[in-house]
Amino acid sequence: MSRNARYRPPLGPGLSLPSVGRRGFMRGATAGGLGLFVPGMLSACGTSGSQQSEGSCESTDKSEDEKELFFSNWPAYIDKDGKSFPTLEFFEKQTGVDVTYDTDVNDNNEFFAKVQNQLGACESIGRDIIVLTDWMAARMVDLGWLQKLNHDNIPHVDNNLVANLKSPDWDPNRDYSVPWQSGFTGIAYNKKAIDSPVGSFSELLTRSDLKGKVSLLKEMRDTMGFMLKVSGADPTDFDNTEWEQAIEELEASVQNGQVRRFTGNDYLEDLANGDLVACEAWSGDIMALENPDIEWVVPEEGLSLWSDNMLVPNKAEHKTHAEALMNFYYRPDMAAQLAAWVWYVCPVEGAQKAMEKIDPSLVDQPLIFPTEDFLANTFSFMSLDEETARQYDTDFSQAIG
Amino acid sequence: MTALGHVPGPVGAAPPAPEASRRGLSGYLLMLPGTLWLAFFFIVPTVTLVASSLYDPSGTFAEGYQMTWHWQNYTDAWSEYASTFLRSFLYAGATTVACVLLGFPLAYAIAFKAGRWRSLMLVAVIAPFFTSFLVRTLSWKLLLSDNGFIVGLAQALPFVGEDFRLLATPAAVITGLTYNFLPFMVLPLYASLEKVDPRLIEAAGDLYASPFTALRKVTIPLAMPGLVAGTLLTFIPAAGDFINAELLGNPRTRMIGNDINDLFKSSVIPTAAALSVTLMAAIIVMVLFYVRKAGTEELV
Incomplete structure (x- = not known):
């Protein structure tokens, strides 16, 4: 303050910082901006590819030490009883794994846009299971963004997955995907x-x-x-x-x-x-x-x-738990309990029989357990590059x- | 700045040169945090956006995009989406006009006539912000619904047909936009009107101006900064909005924001970026032109 007391600003009151006038600043900023930023930054601004492969993006499984699982699904897509999730809580009790269930998938494209930068750069998206529709799952398989499943851990899936879903053309051996519901x-x-x-x-x-x-x-x-x-x-x-x-x-x-x-x-x-x-x-x-x-x-x-598929993205750290959950939902009794709530087509063989105990009125419901005639009338959309x-x-x- | 200016000192004493340059440096230092913030969160994204708009469109997400100065993205995007642009500006313009017509009397009433209700009315203007933008727009869906009471009442009028409806029409989109952006018009207008000295209006009356002339010659010119700020704060976000068109419109009332959103989501990045840059540039040009015409350079 003593300095100001001695020297009055040369341009009079109100302009006490004369060296940074608006014009001067604008001129400086514009020149700096145009001269340095624009051409240099623009040219450096291409994106590198986001294609990954097993070699380029390795994931580590911490399932042994961390008893947790992060599961992202669509809204209203799992059985609920008031505030509790009967089948999911049963899974937690059986395995001791703490599941964080999120309904943050609302739209395939939107979800892709949300995770594309991380997965493209081989970074974790903080989720162990995501559920996406066939064509988007196929896109992720092509991009190399998914972890290969260990079929030794999912015997129920191998035994109970309905025949017409066993080998889609985009994942013929179900190496990367397991249907949640169709x-x-x-x-x-x-x-x-x-x-x-x-x-x-x-x-x-x-x-x-x-x-x-x-x-x-x-x-x-x-x-x-x-x-x-x-x-x-x-x-x-x-x-x-x-x-x-x-x-x-x-x-x-x-x-x-x-x-x-x-x-x-x-x-x-x-x-x-x-x-x-x-x-x-x-x-x-x-x-x-x-x-x-x-x-x-x-x-x-x-x-x-169509089907929505459970997928394990790259860098997910609890693949073994994810496989345990997939396996769990392919138990016919659990699948039937889930189907009785969500009303979608159940991809699990044997669930129809198990449904007799849960809700006999749904056993012959073709929208949950479609008959051969019903399936003969269906078509799907061809896969696109x-x-x-x-x-x-x-x-x-x-x-x- | 003014605080320093008020410090008393000898008049006309020019400072020695080194002092001036040191003081100049402190000016730049004071600007540093703000400049850095803008550099990270405005300049970098803008440059990336401009770069994305010049990508070679044959690139794919998997293999990456090359920046090849592909200006054709702009002409392609313009030829496909020009009509949506025009529609967006039309809706935003209609919204702004509606906001002025509704907002000016309201702000005037709050500033001059509200008396002890003034604070309460101001709170009422801001109150809608206590709930989410989405919820408010969704409730308009209920109000304007085909079986809602507004449409029911309208259909009872003699000159309105049986198949009259509001929801999923351009009128619904403009109504939603007007509702959502009205506070952004009212608040700056109020701030300007509140500063108008009522004695000036009285003086106009004493000089035989009719109330209308006083309004036209005294009140409105003095409220100009608020009016300009209000129209900018209404027009700019309205032109880029997509929620109202999404929820209250139909496929023929889509605005440019809807197209940009959809294109980004389906990874058509160069076109989406070119549209965003075009929108930004168009708005900047319009605003500069408008501010110059309105003669309130002190705003920018």
């Missing part, structure tokens, strides 16, 4: 809101009494599978011309106002309160709703069948907006 994509409608039932996808897209009251799913493969069917192509094997035709059909239905929204699970409340009268819907969601007005139907085009997937994702996101 499900169907079909149509749901509100009986009270319309006069006649909706039986097919093409009705959904053309009936004038549904105009502006229909929603489709934001999952590209779910919606485009049906669009390909509607335009006469086969979703399990199609070419670019057929794809473009299907996209055009979708665009037309969006532009003429038939489709009100594209949704994730949030179609449920809109369907219940009448803002939607019919929509593309996942089987388990609708069944678990237990609303007598809402009907789930198998579309004439068929059903799209990364470049094609990106092109199709872009086409789809342009068509829905």
Whole structure:
């Protein structure tokens, strides 16, 4: 202060720090910014690849010392009784492993975006099991982001996994993935809101009494599978011309106002309160709703069948516990208990028999234990390489907006 | 700065040169923490964003992207998404106008007429922030629902058709945006209006100005800084918002934020980055132009 008492700032009061005038600072900062940062930093800014392999990214298993497991799953996807998780707590009691259960997977793409930087750089994401849909699981297998499972630790999976899920083309020996639940994509409608039932996808897209009251799913493969069917192509094997035709059909239905929204699970409340009268819907969601007005139907085009898979990401430190949990949920009694709550398709052989003791009314429920006839009517979406997937994702996101 | 300026001292005594340079250094030192913060959390991300927008689009996430000064990303993105840009600015503009029309009378009432209710009214303006943005937008969904009472009432009017609805229309998106950003208009306007000396308005009256003329010639010009700040605080976030369009709109009311969000999520990084940079640049240009026109350079 004594210095200020002796010397008055040369430019008068209010500008006591004359050397850092606004102009001077701006000039300096701009020159510094443009001269140093921009070209140098821009050029250095490419990304290195995020492809990993067993050699490039090794994980250590600390299961011996740490009795804990971090499990990330989708919301409403495990049995719950008030605040407790019956099967999960039984697993904890049996093994002494403390499970941290999180429902932070809401959308395959969103979850991928959340973990891509860590997994791409071979860093831990702090989770031992993540649950992702087939196509995203396939992408992670291709990227080398998953740990190989030790089948010696999962005998129940080997014995009880239903035959049609044993060898998907993206993981033929189930080296990296174990299905959690499967499900169907079909149509749901509100009986009270319309006069006649909706039986097919093409009705959904053309009936004038549904105009502006229909929603489709934001999952590209779910919606485009049906669009390909509607335009006469086969979703399990199609070419670019057929794809473009299907996209055009979708665009037309969006532009003429038939489709009100594209949704994730949030179609449920809109369907219940009448803002939607019919929509593309996942089987388990609708069944678990237990609303007598809402009907789930198998579309004439068929059903799209998918699975969500348990995966162990690189750098997860409790792989042995993760395998123990996979094995546990392939016990028929546990699988039946889970299926009775989540209402999705159960991938465990023997669970149907075990269901007799838990809820006999569900034993013959084809949406949990599909019959041969039912399965004959299903299709899945062909697997895409990364470049094609990106092109199709872009086409789809342009068509829905 | 002003605190130092008030220290009394001999007038007109120029300091010796070394003193000045030392004092200059302390100025830069004072700016150091803020500058470092901005360098890490603004400059680095911005540079990365600009770099991402110039990636060779044939790169993949697995193999990595090369920065190849691929300017074509911008023209490609523009030709695909120009209409969404225009729509976003249209909605943001409508939102800003609606916020001024609703916010000015409200801020005026709080500043001049509220009396002892003033603090309570200010709290009421801020109160919505006590709950989450998402929850508030979701409740608009219920209000505007096809079977809700607002649509029901509207349908009872003679000139409104049976299939009239609000939810999933552009009107719903603009309503949601207006609701969510109204406080950002009211608070700066209030701050400006509160400083207006009521005696100036009285003086205008004494000079035979009608109340309207007094408002136009005295109150509004004095409230200009608040109005400019308010429109900027409303327009800029509204143009980039995607929650309202997502929850209250339909596929034909998507805003640019929705496209950027979706493209990033499906790893179409160069296009998403090019759109983000374009949005940022467009907003900066519009704001500079606007601030110059509005004649309030002291704001920037």
